[in-house]
Amino acid sequence: MSTFENSLENSSALKYLRPEILAMAGYTPGEQPKIQGLIKLNTNENPYPPSPAVYKLLKEDFDPSLLKLYPDPVASELCKELGESVGLGVENVIAGNGSDDILTMAFRCFCDKDRPVACVYPTYSLYTVLAGLQNAECIQVDLNSDFSLPENLLEKIEKANLFVIPNPNAPTSNLFDSKTLEKICASFKGIVMIDEAYADFSGQTSANLVKKYPNVIVSRTFSKSYSLAGARFGYAMAQAPLIYNMMKMKDSYNVNMMTQKVALASFRDKEYLRKTVSLIIETREKLGAELSSLGFKVEKSSANFLFAAPPDRDGARCANLLRDEKIIVRYFPGRMTGEYVRITIGTPEQTATLIAVCRKIYG
C-alpha cells in the first residue's frame, strides 16, 4: 500500500493509464551529444544565430520584471502581424509553443477513435505518434519512389478526417506540386493540414489556400528559418471558425512572454531572414553538387537539409562513418529511407569539412 514503486515495471498505479498510452513505446529524448568539436547536422537547426534584433530585445529592451505577469494568452500583436503579412486577420492565426503544440491541438480537435488521420510515407514521424495519443487510426500512403504524391492518394485517404502533409516534406526534402495540393484541398472530405516548417527555404507557400478553402490549415514554425528552435514558436493559419475552435484546445498561456517578443523582433527583421535563408540555399546547392559528383543520389531539396543516398546505398554505414569523424547526421532505418541519410545544411565551414570527409570515405 505504502511503497516507493519507482522501477518502471509493476507499479500498481499503471492500471489507471489509458491502455493505449500504456501500450505505446516510451519517449526517447533526442540525441544531445556533448562531444567537443562535433558538427551537429542531425536536427535541422539553423547554423546561423537569430537576428541581431533578438540580442537587442533580450539585452536592452526587455524588462525582466514583466515576467511576474501572465503573457498575452493569444499573442495578439504577433498574430496580427503574421496574419497581415499574407492578407489574413488576427482571427485567422493561432499561436503555439512550437509547431508541435499546433500539431497537438489539431490532432486533438479532429482525431479520435472514430476519426482517422492520414499522412504519406515517408514523412515526419511525429504524426503517427500524435495519432496514437488520440487512439486514432493512422493511414499511411506510400509516396512514389521519387517521393512525389501517388495518383490515387485521394482514394486511399478517403476514410480519414485529417490529412497532414509537410511541404517541403521531411525527411525527403522535396516540394510537392502546388496544383496537386490544391486539388486535394478542394476534393478531400476532411481537414487538410499543410505543415510548412521548411517553407521559407522553398520560396513557396500555401497560405493563399486558407482564403479559398474552409478546410485548410497551414502551419509554420520559427525553429528553422528564424533560428529560434530554443524559443519555441509556431503558428497556424485557417479560416476563423477553425481557429476559434482550435483555441478551445489551447493551454491558456501557451506562448511565454519572452518568446512572443523574440519572435516578433525576428519576424520584423525581414532582411536578416532573406540573407540567412539565401546563404543556406547557396550552401545546400553546393553540397548537393559535391555529393552528386561523389556518387551520392541526392534528392532535389527545397528545405534546409539534404536527403542523400551514399554510393553504396547504405545509409546506416554512412551515418556511422561520419560519426567516427565527429559529424552527426540523421539516419532513418526502414523501407524507402534506409538507403539515405538526412543532412542538415550547416555553415560553409562545416560543409567544407563534411565534403572533405565524404571524399575520404567515398572518393
Next chain:
Amino acid sequence: MSTFENSLENSSALKYLRPEILAMAGYTPGEQPKIQGLIKLNTNENPYPPSPAVYKLLKEDFDPSLLKLYPDPVASELCKELGESVGLGVENVIAGNGSDDILTMAFRCFCDKDRPVACVYPTYSLYTVLAGLQNAECIQVDLNSDFSLPENLLEKIEKANLFVIPNPNAPTSNLFDSKTLEKICASFKGIVMIDEAYADFSGQTSANLVKKYPNVIVSRTFSKSYSLAGARFGYAMAQAPLIYNMMKMKDSYNVNMMTQKVALASFRDKEYLRKTVSLIIETREKLGAELSSLGFKVEKSSANFLFAAPPDRDGARCANLLRDEKIIVRYFPGRMTGEYVRITIGTPEQTATLIAVCRKIYG
C-alpha cells in the same frame, strides 16, 4: 467550394471537429485591462519582480545565439535540482510549459469517455474544461460550507479514475488537512493529483506522499511564488512509472531554453523566495484583519490571495465598486462563491489603497 467562410457560423468545415469540442463554449482570453494606474488583483500574480538572478541571467549570462538550438527536451538540470530538493530523483520529475501543460498531460493520460475525473466544488475552473476536452465525465463534489472536505468524499468520487485537488484550494484559499489528504491517497482507487500552485504560501507540501503512494502526483508552478507567470514553468512529481508514461504525452520540446534557465536561476535564489513569500504573507494577514474589522467574512488563507465576502455578502457589487476605483479583483458568480470576491495580495502600497477604498465603501 472555394470560399472565405470566415464568420463563426456556418463553416462547412466545422463538421470535421470532434462534436464534443464543437459543443464546448468558446475560449475567452483572461482580462488584460490597459487602464492607466490600475491595481490588478485579479489573477494571483506576484506583486514583486522575479529574483535578481533572473535579471543577471537574461542581461549578462544568457547567450541568445544558443536559441538556434533545440532546448533540452526534459529540462534535466532543472528537474534534477527540483527532485533533489525533496529527496526525489530526476526520474520522478516532469517539466511543463506552466502547470497548465502538466494538468493537460495528466488529463490526457488518465481520462477519457470511460475514465471520469473528480474534483471538489468550488475549485480551479480549468479542471472541468480539461475534462470536457477529453470527453470525460467530471464528478464535482461540494465542499462543506466552511470549504473543508466532506466526510463522504471518497464514496462520492469512487467512480473516478483521476481525482485532482488544489492545496491550498482556489478560489477558497484554505488548506486541506494533510491527514485527510493522505487518507484519500491511500484509499482512492485511481490517481490523486495534488495541485500545489500556491503551496509556497502555505508552508506545507505533500511531496513526501510521492515516495509513499504509487498513485500520487504533486504538481507545482513558478507562476505564483517565483513571480514567473510570464515565463511558463510548472512541474510534477510522481513515482517513475507515472512520470515515464506522462512523458509519452509531452510535446518533445515543451519548455523553451530561456525559461529553463530563468527557472533554475530563480530556484537557486532561495533567500529571495523566502523574503518575498514572507512579505506577501505579512500583507495578507494585515489585509485580512482590516477587511474583517470592516465586516467582511474573510476565509482563512494559506495562499497569495484572500477569499472574502463583503458586509452585504454581494460579491458582484463589491467587484464592480472596486473596479470604479480602478481596483480589479476576481468575482465568481454562482453557488457558494457569489457572496465573495477573490483578492490577490499586492504590494503594501496597493493594499493600503485597497483598504482605504473598502473603508470608503463599507466603513
